[in-house]
Amino acid sequence: MDKEATREAKTAYLLVAPSLIVIGVIALFPILRSLWMSFYAIDLTLPQLGRPFVGLANYLEIFTDSRFWAALWNTTYFTVISVTLELVLGLAIAMLVNRPFAGRGLLRASVLIPWAIPTVVSAQMWRWIFNDKAGILGSLLQNFKILSEPYPWLASVETARLCIIAADVWKTTPFMVLLLLAGLQTISPEYYEAAMVDGATPFRRFLHVTLPLLKPIILVALLFRTLDAFRIFDLVYVLTGGAFKTETLSVLTSDVTFKCSDYGQGSALAVVMFCCIMVISFIFIKVLGAKVEE
Amino acid sequence: MKKKRTPGFVFIVLLVLGTLSGIRGEKLLASSARHITLTFSAGHDPSGIHEALIRRFEETHPDIKIRVLELPNSTDGQHERYVTALAAEDSSLDVIAADIIWPPEFASAGWLLPLDPFLPPSEQKKFIDGATQGVRYKGKLYAVPWFCNAGLLFYRKDLLEKEGLSPPRTWDDLLKAAGLLQRKYKIDGLVFQAARYEGLVCDFLEYLWGNGGDVFDKDGNITIDRPEAIEALQFLTDLIHKHRLTARAVTSYQEQESFIAFTQGHAAFLRSWPYVYMLSFGKDSRVAGKVGMVPMVYNKGKSAGTLGAWNLAISRFSKHPKESWEFIRFLSSHESQVLATLKGRTPSLKSVYGDPRIKKEAPYLSVFYRTLAAGKPRPVTPLYPKISIILQIQVHRAITREISPEAALKEAARKIRNLYNKYKLPVGT
């Protein structure tokens, strides 16, 4: 029997080995390498300077640069607002459609489409909708007499970030709806019946039945959406390129690394971003108790 | 049970054999061929000019074949590609079509061959001066200018004539003319490239130079925060916010957006590059035949358009420098340039502008020549790409009124100084 157990474990290790190898080579090694590179001055275009060890200089440069703090703030702002909107809208719509009606299949298929198409493609769609001259948004608002002249949606600090949020909400709210809908369907009607008997108002039913039972799903959904939103790159890259106070950490990191060829500082930024993600995950998993493993 | 493994095994064997034979095949091909293959890397060329020239070259040089490596359109994308390939001493690149701002950077890194041995100073003088100046580093020439651009001011000839105005020469002229046309025709007075990208720096530099300022002075001081520079940036900001002469979204415009605004008839003036003139006759243009052009406006300084140019350089890691030079000599020759010019390019050889065929077919080139002759390259330093990012960000912050022009340029100067400190290089080099 012992031999059997050894054999079983041996097979198991062999079977998980490929996963561990790819993860090790493609995910863990690069992160460790970033950590290592972040202590050196590495500039591809200045090979004559060598690659001297600079200690914490890269980090010091980041933390004293207002551009970094602005990017951190922009990223946080974007993450909080869009994830909140997605959750509220997603929950409202999920509760609304959580009933049998004709055309549910159609609804499900249509909400999947925004999720399924490449973000860059939907970003281009939105960029065209927001165009200052021939954009349909401005034109419709002028038709309804809400605007008197075209508005530069993507060229003003007030609206550029809202445009990015709108495009993100459009793409991911449907996903939220599906997730929450699946959760709602696991709630047994008995809970509601019991609450009705107690004379609970719809609002109280929502507060005391729906929300607590949905909490685990909401937390998981929030965690993944938050991490996703925190990494946002495509939308900003296409819609504003980071101008108008929309530069996020991902865009900044890519700029420093690839446009300025400053791999040392780019790596330091990557490490900082990685730490932010760790903190977010920690808060969700340990403090709020999101259960991400069975 | 064991026999069933065969298909998988056979598959793997086939795969390995396939790979091996592939490698052998390639080697055979290489050894059997008597000609040399050069790699010419450049951006996508929808005009077909590259193709035509290469065909001619291969006809006259049967022992050299040219392989074209097509790179993304965006200059940034191409730059990234070259940086990573050359940093790895990639020997697969031979002739490189380089933007005017790269050669100093690449040369300081030791990635390009100096071309003076091939092209003596007497020959260098035949090219437009500003263009060769931009591709020189520490006194040596690292690329041959191929096609040149300089910023120009385009205007609606029809409207200006109707109002009896002459084309503007100074900032004030521009303010008056653009203001008048904007009020009268309900169009935008002026459009240009003011998104946060390289084009914004090009546009800003023209106002800076036009006001007697510059990024560095001759003695290696940073002068970007001097009063004349602040005044130039203030003027640019005022155009947008005080005089409201531009499209409201101009701070998100690159070449394409400003081009469309102008050719769709939504703007009276446009600052852009020579290509606009040819394309303004296009099918979807509403201003065909109504476009005039003048050198960039100025104030306290001299009119100067930012030079943009595509240049031909040889990678130091190329195994065929001689043949590469042969190819460059052909591409940049008078005849090749005449051919390309007739298809819409702006040549770098002075002699092409005097060619009778060009004078007949492309008389508009005389205006280009004047602006090119007065054109200035962007700061010639290996750190330019990094300096540009700093300027893009700070100038954009000012023209979107996030901070004042003075604060923006003070910040830019501080960051440029830090940059030189970080890399321990003398300022301005």
Add this chain to the structure above:
Amino acid sequence: MKSNRLEKAVFFTVLSLFLLVILFPFYWQFVTSIKSDEEIWKIPPSLFPQVTYWDNYVRIFKLHNFARYLWNSAMVASLTTIFSLIVGAFSAYALAKLKFRGKHLILSLVLSVSMFPPIAIAPSLFMTLKQMHMINTYWALILPYTTFALPLALWNLTAFFRQLPNELQEAARVDGCSFFQTFWKILLPLTAPGLFTTGILVFIAAWNEFLFALTFTTEDRMRTVPVGIALFPGEYTAPWGQIAAASVVVTIPLVLLVLAFQRRIVAGLTAGAVKG
């Protein structure tokens, strides 16, 4: 009765609004793609094209390497799908059905990958791929995509393997099958629906990826569709009609996929978060 009807009216109004907002951008993109160059810039823009004009669809194949982009995307996405399923199924079986130490550690490791910010890896992964001479090859995309699809694949497939009764495995073992044979011959075929669902999700994710594709391919002939479209605008021109046409072309296969397999996709998407 009256309130019921009112409720229904409100319900369908809200629903239609929701659908309108979701679908309108697609409509607009399609309309733009069949407008002529002149009409695209007409102000105000027309909601219905005056003349249908199909040239943009021809141009994306003629003026750009769009066919090549499509081929690259299809290759990369299919190979990624195959690799993730193979690698994922191996590990999922082990995690779901075999007893060994370190399960928890492996699970958390895989899960942590789904939290990695791609940009934090891109610079140093670029250098690694460069050293391995993989830049501008399909491998430069397939390997990272497989890695980043692993959490999803493992999650879904582990759930599927768990559902299979343990007796099956025990019976096979009694018959003399090794653990690997049990997995390969008996259990894997039974998880076909799970493999299929997971495959669709991985395929879509790989088809849509942008950041790695932008960073790890630098030659035009190696670009995937999302990068190709993002870089459509030339140095001087903004071909909105062509961008729209290209978007329509990439959207169509995804719409078909979604229409055909919506139930599976939803099941796969919600499998991890919703238990039971």
